[in-house]
Amino acid sequence: MSLLDTLQQESEEKLKGGDIKLTSELYDDDKVPGLVDEIFTEALKKHASDIHFKPSEEKLMVYYRIDGQMILHKEFEKIFHHPIVARIKIISGLKIDEHRLPQDGKSSFVYEKMEVDLRVSVLPTNFGEKVVIRLLEKNPKLVELRDLGMLPNVLLKVEKYLKSNYGMILAVGPTGSGKSTSLFSMISTFDATAFNISTLEDPIEYRIPDVTQTQINTEIDFDFPDGLRTIVRQDPDIIMVGEIRDQKTASLAIESALTGHLVFSTLHTNSAIGTIQRLLNMKIDRFLITAAIKLIISQRLARKVCSHCREQYPIPKTYHDLLRKEIGVDPEKDFFYRAKGCEKCNNTGYRGRIGLFEVLEMTPEIEELVVGGASNKEMEAKAVEQGMILMRKDALYKAVTGDITIEEALRVMA
Numbered sequence: 001m002s003l004l005d006t007l008q009q010e011s012e013e014k015l016k017g018g019d020i021k022l023t024s025e026l027y028d029d030d031k032v033p034g035l036v037d038e039i040f041t042e043a044l045k046k047h048a049s050d051i052h053f054k055p056s057e058e059k060l061m062v063y064y065r066i067d068g069q070m071i072l073h074k075e076f077e078k079i080f081h082h083p084i085v086a087r088i089k090i091i092s093g094l095k096i097d098e099h100r101l102p103q104d105g106k107s108s109f110v111y112e113k114m115e116v117d118l119r120v121s122v123l124p125t126n127f128g129e130k131v132v133i134r135l136l137e138k139n140p141k142l143v144e145l146r147d148l149g150m151l152p153n154v155l156l157k158v159e160k161y162l163k164s165n166y167g168m169i170l171a172v173g174p175t176g177s178g179k180s181t182s183l184f185s186m187i188s189t190f191d192a193t194a195f196n197i198s199t200l201e202d203p204i205e206y207r208i209p210d211v212t213q214t215q216i217n218t219e220i221d222f223d224f225p226d227g228l229r230t231i232v233r234q235d236p237d238i239i240m241v242g243e244i245r246d247q248k249t250a251s252l253a254i255e256s257a258l259t260g261h262l263v264f265s266t267l268h269t270n271s272a273i274g275t276i277q278r279l280l281n282m283k284i285d286r287f288l289i290t291a292a293i294k295l296i297i298s299q300r301l302a303r304k305v306c307s308h309c310r311e312q313y314p315i316p317k318t319y320h321d322l323l324r325k326e327i328g329v330d331p332e333k334d335f336f337y338r339a340k341g342c343e344k345c346n347n348t349g350y351r352g353r354i355g356l357f358e359v360l361e362m363t364p365e366i367e368e369l370v371v372g373g374a375s376n377k378e379m380e381a382k383a384v385e386q387g388m389i390l391m392r393k394d395a396l397y398k399a400v401t402g403d404i405t406i407e408e409a410l411r412v413m414a
C-alpha cells in the first residue's frame with residue numbers, strides 16, 4: 001500500500017468522502033519527500049504531461065494535465081505547501097530561501113525504467129509560490145505514420161508526397177496540436193543511412209538514429225536562419241526546420257525546398273488554406289509558395305474515447321441533419337460512442353489522443369488560384385472539390401467510427 005493510501009486511510013474517518021484531501025493532522029516532515037515522489041509516480045502512471053502545484057489562501061491544489069485537460073489530483077491543507085515546494089526546489093537545484101523571484105530548474109525522475117526530465121518553474125503569487133513541472137520522457141516513442149489517425153485515403157496522399165525529391169511539406173496547427181509528432185512520423189519513414197537527414201529543433205524531443213539533430217539556442221544567437229544556412233552547405237537530402245516563425249526562416253526554407261531538398265516544417269496557423277495567407281503576410285512571393293509547397297497538413301489533437309469502457313448509443317435526432325449533410329452517413333443505422341469511465345482511463349472515459357486532419361495538396365488548380373490572388377473561400381471550395389476532407393468532417397467520421405465522442409468532436413472543431 002502506498003504512503004498516500006495509508007495517509008488517506010488514516011484520515012478516512014475525519015473526511016467525508018473526500019479521498020483526495022490531505023488535512024493538517026496528517027502532516028509529518030519526514031513524509032514530505034515520499035509524498036512528492038508519489039505525486040510524480042502517479043503523474044507518470046496516468047501519462048500526465050504537467051503537474052501543477054497551485055496555492056490558494058487555505059490550500060495547495062495539485063493538478064495533472066492529462067491528454068490536454070487539467071484534472072485535480074490532490075488537495076492539501078496549507079501546512080503542506082512550503083515543505084512540498086521546498087522539496088521540489090531541493091531536487092531541482094533551486095534556492096530554497098528565495099520566495100520573491102521566479103526560478104527555473106531541472107531534475108529527473110525514474111519510474112519503472114522510464115526516465116523523465118522534469119522542467120521546474122516556480123512563480124511567486126499572492127498565495128505563495130506556484131510550481132509547474134513539465135514531464136518530458138527522455139526517449140519518447142515515435143508514433144508510426146499510420147497510427148496518427150489519418151483516414152486511409154489521406155494517408156495514401158501523404159505517402160505519395162513523401163516520395164518527392166524536393167519541395168516542402170508543412171504541418172500546421174496551434175501549440176499542442178501534434179505537429180512535431182507528425183513531422184517525426186514522416187521523417188522516420190526514410191532510411192536515415194541512405195539519405196542525409198538534418199534537423200533544426202527547439203527543443204529536441206524525439207531522437208532518431210542516424211539523423212543529424214541540432215538544437216537551436218537563441219541565448220547565444222544561434223537561430224533557425226543560422227542553422228539553415230549551415231545545413232544547406234552540408235549536402236542534405238532532407239531538412240527539418242522545427243518551426244517557421246519569421247520571414248527570414250520562411251524564405252530560406254522555401255529556397256532550400258526549391259533547390260533540390262525535401263523540407264519539412266511547421267507553422268502556427270489554424271487551417272491548411274490559412275497557411276498560404278500566412279506565408280503571403282511573411283512577404284513570400286506567390287510563385288515561390290506554389291512552386292515550393294507540396295502539401296499542407298493542418299491538424300488538431302482530440303481525446304480518444306476509452307476503448308475499454310466505451311459503449312454505443314443511437315445518434316440523437318439533433319445531429320441527424322448534420323451527419324447526412326456533412327459526411328453522408330445514415331444516422332438511423334450508425335452510432336455515437338460514450339464511456340462511463342474505468343480503471344484504465346482514470347474514470348475519465350478518455351484514453352490517449354488521435355489526430356484530426358485536413359490535408360491540402362498544391363494541385364495545378366490550387367496553384368492557379370494562389371497566383372491569381374483568389375480568396376481563401378475560393379481556394380477551399382476548389383480543394384474540397386478535388387477531394388480535401390475538411391477537419392470538421394474528419395472529426396464527425398471519427399465520432400461515428402468510435403474513435404472520439406461527439407462532444408469531443410464539437411469541442412475540437414469549435
Ligand SMILES: [Zn+2]
Pocket residue numbers: 306307308309310339341342343344345346347349350
Ligand atoms: Zn475506460
